Amino acid sequence: MRLLVAGGAGYLGSVLIPRLLDRGYEVDVVELFWFGNHLPSQVGILNKDIFHLSVTDLKAYDQVIFLAGLSNDPMAEYSPSKNFVLNAAAPAYLGYIAKNAxxxxxxxASSCSVYGYTENELYDETRPVGSSYPYGISKLQGEQAALQLANDEFSVICLRKGTISGYSPRMRLDLIVNTMFKTAMRDEVITVNNPSIWRPILSIEDAATAYIRALEANARISGVFNLASGNYTVGEVADAVRSRLEERMDVRIRLNMKHVQDFRNYKVSTDKAANVLSFHPTGSVQSIVDDLIRNVDKFRDWDNTLYSNIQTFKALEERLEIPSITSEVGA
Ligand SMILES: NC(=O)c1ccc[n+]([C@@H]2O[C@H](COP(=O)([O-])OP(=O)(O)OC[C@H]3O[C@@H](n4cnc5c(N)ncnc54)[C@H](O)[C@@H]3O)[C@@H](O)[C@H]2O)c1
Structure with missing residues (x-):
């Protein structure tokens, strides 16, 4: 089976794609390589923007995966106009040409960010979505456009992921567990902006497994699926990172507790992914910390701007080729 992965050289794609190759799939990526290329050499490369693909380009593929766009709130808020183009229009366009091909x-690649601020109840996929911020709105728009295309011949699976963490050859240190790991190792401090906020955490290995389950699901399956390894409060995540690191490494870590208002608070049920996709996560905050410890020598240059999406994006923004979208939403 031949697959095209848009945004495949990013954080998740760099873990997912070796696993796809290992399973015997042929994989090409369409990429702008904002963060470089850490993919195995057998991956086929289309070095271009999704918007420069045509129906003809997609005829060779059995399935297409969207992992591109601006992948967090700070990037989305820094450039709301580019956010809506790259996170809403791009997945709609790619889905449209894929169906035609x-x-x-x-x-x-959807996100639990679509739920916005919820009142401490477990949300399944039937619950209302409520984000009023650029990232969450645009991820929902991408999802709705994709689902609009689904029919008996064209399956659409939208994976609403919790915050991913763990090691990837294309490393990010701007994701909750990874950030706590970095400051704990570098400064012996973990800052907790709001300990009572709920976040579903997804280990990067569980995330990759979920994509494999989606690709291999019965052809008639379409729909939206929540994905998490577990639901934690941010305070709980900090406790788990601290105790695992103190157990495994020679460090003593201080918690710096704050009570900053957050606009995201949600915990999600993953029963539908278990029942329909046979997705059974095995990760936890502890296993993510173990994964980071195993690989720490590969990303000890903690302040490398490539590990921060917003820092890299700011540096690249002037050069981003996004036709006719130049204005920004007011400050
Ligand atoms: N990382 C998370 O915690 C998380 C959680 C929920 C959802 N998601 C979603 O999952 C997807 C993957 O996340 P990630 O952390 O791997 O992101 P990432 O930022 O590491 O990678 C995104 C990749 O997409 C490429 N790209 C962006 N726009 C493109 C375009 N128009 N054409 C071609 N390539 C383009 C970039 O070069 C980059 O390599 C994103 O859509 C993100 O919104 C991520």
Missing amino acids: KVKRYVY
Whole structure:
């Protein structure tokens, strides 16, 4: 089976794609390589923007995965106009040309951010979505556009992921567990902005497994699926990172507790992914910390700007080729 992964050289793609190759899939990526390329050499490369693909380009593929766009709130808020183009229009366009090219399935990287601020109840996929911030709104728009295309010949699977953490060859240190790990190791401090806020945490290995389950699911399956390894409060995540690191490394870590208002608070049920996709996560904050410890020598240059999406994006922004979208929403 031949797959095209848009944004495949990013944080998640750099872990997912070696696992796809290992399973015997042929994989090409379409990429702008904002963060470089850490993919195995057998991956086929289309070095271009999604918007420069045509229906003809997609005829060779059985399934298409969307992992591109601006992948966090700070990037989305820094440039709301580019956010809506890259997170809402790009997945809609890619899904549209994929369907016209007779691709059989489109797997879209959605986010639990679509839920916005909820009142401490467990949310399944039937609950209302409520984000009023650029990232959450645009991820929902991408999802809705993709689902709009689904029919008996074209399956669409939208994976609403919790915050991913763990080691990737394309490393990010701007994701909750990874950030806590970095400051704990570098400064012996973990800052907790708001300990009572709920966040679903997804280990990067569980995230990759979920994409494999989606690709291999029965052809008639379409829909939206929450994904998490577990639901934690931010205070609980900090406790787990601290105790695991103190157990495994020679460090004593201080918690710096704050009570900053957050606009995201949600915990999600993953029963639908378990029942329909056979997704059974095995990760936890502890296993993520173990993964980071195993690989720490590969990303000890903690302040490398490539590990921060917003820092890299600011540096690249002037050069981003996004036709006719130049104005920013007011400050
Ligand atoms: N990382 C998380 O915690 C998380 C959680 C929920 C959802 N998601 C979603 O999952 C996806 C993957 O996340 P990630 O952390 O791997 O992101 P990432 O920022 O590491 O990678 C995104 C990649 O997409 C490429 N790209 C962006 N726009 C493109 C375009 N128009 N054409 C071609 N390539 C383009 C970039 O070069 C980059 O390599 C994103 O869509 C993100 O919104 C991520």
